[in-house]
Amino acid sequence: MPKGRQVADIINLLPDNIANQIAAGEVIQRPASAVKELLENAVDAGATEIQLFIKDAGKELVQVIDNGSGMSDTDARMCFERHATSKIQTIDDLFHIRTMGFRGEALASIAAVAQVELKSRKHNEELGTFIEIDNSVVKRQEPCQTAPGTSIAMKNLFFNVPARRNFLKSNAAEMRHIVDEFIRVALAFPHLQFSLNSNGQEMFHLEKGSLKQRIVNILGQHYNSKLVTVKESTDYMNVSGFVGKPDTAKKTRGDQFFFVNNRFIKSGYLNHAVMSAFSEMIPSENFPLYVLFIDLDPAHVDINVHPTKQEIKFDDEKILYAFVQAAVKHALAQFNVTPALDFELDPGIQSLDALTQPFTDQKKVQSANTSIYRSFTQANQAHMIDHSGSNSNLRNWKDLYGPVEKPLEMEAPSSTASVIDERWQEAATDQKVPVQVHQQYILSQIKSGYILIDQRAAHERILYERYQRALSEKPIATQQSLFPQTLELLPADAVVISEMLPDLQALGYDLEPFGMHTFVVRGTPADIQTGNEQASIEGLLEQFKHFSTELKLNRRENLVRSMARNNAIPVGKPLGTREMQNIIDELFACATPNVSPGGRFTFISFKLNDLERMFDRGA
Structure with a gap:
């Protein structure tokens, strides 16, 4: 310088x-x-x-x-x-x-x-x-x-x-x-x-009231009988509040509230503690309701780690985690919320008289006189099985190894059994007829081998592209309801629906505001089953909030993905031959047929020469 x-x-x-x-x-x-x-x-x-x-x-x-x-x-x-x-x-x-x-x-x-x-x-x-x-x-x-x-x-x-x-x-x-x-x-x-x-x-x-009354007034009356009290105290800290029963869990995080010394906070760490307490009761992708208050000496908390003070720091997070997890687990166990029956048990089995009716003295006597009871109760009789009687199912044991699944449209009363048998034999000779596997996948032959299609992921892709076209080109036809339904929502959800109304109209929904937090459902997309209007909109709303939380998509993309996810064929639904073929045809007419909107593969292909190597056909 x-x-x-x-x-x-x-x-x-x-x-x-x-x-x-x-x-x-x-x-x-x-x-x-x-x-x-x-x-x-x-x-x-x-x-x-x-x-x-x-x-x-x-x-x-x-x-x-x-x-x-x-x-x-x-x-x-x-x-x-x-x-x-x-x-x-x-x-x-x-x-x-x-x-x-x-x-x-x-x-x-x-x-x-x-x-x-x-x-x-x-x-x-x-x-x-x-x-x-x-x-x-x-x-x-x-x-x-x-x-x-x-x-x-x-x-x-x-x-x-x-x-x-x-x-x-x-x-x-x-x-x-x-x-x-x-x-x-x-x-x-x-x-x-x-x-x-x-x-x-x-x-x-x-109005002024108890915490339970406030939760119900804000989140909905349906929670009134679905809340479990949480209350644990120590010299170091106290935890109190409510958690929802497992059947109230949703795919969204909207109903999770933690308060530390009455201040709302966000804590993925503490949320994980609650989730782990519910780990064996709800699907991993669902979130339970909770409104939990932690009270402890402010000297153990730093609330100035974020400008909004919603993210805070504890001097010993491990103690807090263990205490919250134990408090929620104890509450669920104390109120007998754990499931009495296996979630995967067939609903038809759960409703059988054997499970729902009392076991009377008369029934005990009748049971004791049966051959199967004697086989398992009398000494040295466990190996003895009664083959007599025309009703013995064991005579037809080979039937257990017969076909267990047929397309749904081929099922019919016994009077048409011969017609069904002919159709089934005819289908079996046509090598291109798709086959459903475990009511989740579709097996279809192609020239070079075969493909295995994930029916839900494929249907999501089909619907996603259909809804994209509806917003940009031709709106979806609306099926008008003979008896319009009134849909009452929580205030926050009503705001979400109001924002989406123009796009919902293009996607086939006919909704009209009707007073505070209420809408009249006059019509739904033509492919929505009649009588399922309210469940369709509520499911769409939950999926929309889930994607808003997880993916941060723009509103239209979120709505289209939510519609596709909500309306896609569920896992476990039996499909007829025509339904499976329609999915195959529509999937490969898509612009991006190989992945779902969320990025999952819709199908996997298997080549014939790969199969031959697996079976050692070259030897």
């Missing part, structure tokens, strides 16, 4: 308004972020009634009204300053926090990216305070008449940061996030009254 040359300073302090907007990005990422902060502040203010009002999915308005302690004139002004808080006096307080909203910059961040109006009055004062803030600047502060407690209205989020506003999702997507945050806070505090009003309609009205 030449001697005497001066270099200008390049590091400057940012103006407060820009610094506030940058800080706001850590706290207020979307309307739901503001909802979380405002609800938690209301809880910490000692409110017993909390109202949330939303307009335009929070983009136009997020307002929380509570009947809590209220604020003085000075506190009302100070709460919008960065790092202002009533909950931390010393550095030690930071590690012993049991309240919810302690981030000093929460209200300051909201004021930096929105227009804010605050009204607050302490219960022992006659007048309250009104403050209007625009882009972190106080425009007005004056006394006002208002009810005891606090009302904070956040208007026009990101009005001064257009680029941030453009990154917000659709109203339905943003509303889902708002409902999620509302539910988490409402579950954590069942002794408080909560309500949620969106665009003038009340979505939730939750």
Whole structure:
């Protein structure tokens, strides 16, 4: 550098308004972020009634009204300053926090990216305070008449940061996030009254009550008899709450809630502890319902490892894992939730009189007089089997090695047995007739050998491409219902369906909103079995939420994959010859016939010369 040359300073302090907007990005990422902060502040203010009002999915308005302690004139002004808080006096307080909203910059961040109006009055004062803030600047502060407690209205989020506003999702997507945050806070505090009003309609009205009542009111009345109490205590920690019985498990993670010291958290580690407790009761791809509260000394928890405080760190995770797993296992065992019969046992067997009717004295006498009873109870008689009698099935033991499966369409009453036999012999001589294997696979001959088709994966691929065409080219025909059904959904699920309505119409569903969280089902795709409309939509909804959680697909791709997965032929369904041939023909007419939408092989080919080598035909 030449001697005497001066270099200008390049590091400057940012103006407060820009610094506030940058800080706001850590706290207020979307309307739901503001909802979380405002609800938690209301809880910490000692409110017993909390109202949330939303307009335009929070983009136009997020307002929380509570009947809590209220604020003085000075506190009302100070709460919008960065790092202002009533909950931390010393550095030690930071590690012993049991309240919810302690981030000093929460209200300051909201004021930096929105227009804010605050009204607050302490219960022992006659007048309250009104403050209007625009882009972190106080425009007005004056006394006002208002009810005891606090009302904070956040208007026009990101009005001064257009680029941030453009990154917000659709109203339905943003509303889902708002409902999620509302539910988490409402579950954590069942002794408080909560309500949620969106665009003038009340979505939730939750009265004070027990945790079980709150779970049922939020997640649905069908859980009322399906909840198992979890309650274990030690000197180190306590676990309490509820888990759902195994038959309530779903393919989605939407009904899993962990709270540590009443704060909602996300923990894959603790979720695994619960899953392992259910490991022998539900399929591995399903998720049980749980609402579990862990209470322990805040000194054992670090809640500042993530800006949203939803991911936290424990000083001894192994103890926590073992305790949660044991608590859930103990609860399930105590309430006899373990299955009494094998899940794979044929339903027809489960309904037999031998299992469902009492074993009376008369039946005991009748059983004792049978030859098979004597064979197994009298000394030296176990090897003796009675071959007499015209009803002995052992005479036809060779039949056990005959064909065990025939196409479904060939089955008929005994009076047409001769016709069936002729058709079966005719099919057997035609080498190209496909054969179903274990009601899961289709075996079909090709010139070079044969192929083995996974019937479910193949049908998924067929439906996936059919639904893709329906959205881009020709909509699927709708089968109108003679008696339209009313479908009542949970509020969060109703938001999901509302978002998908135009695409569902193209895919053959005729749904119409009908009041709060309710839809009228006037028609379904033509290939949906009549009378199965509600189950079809509920299954589609569950699959959609599952893919949303696992794959992060865009909405249309998610919907098409969900439809294909939900409507595909299940494993274990018998297929007739024509049905199998249709699957083969349609599969190989697909643009990508070799894999399912999820990437599984739809078929495997076996060459004839490979078979010859396996059987050592060359020798």
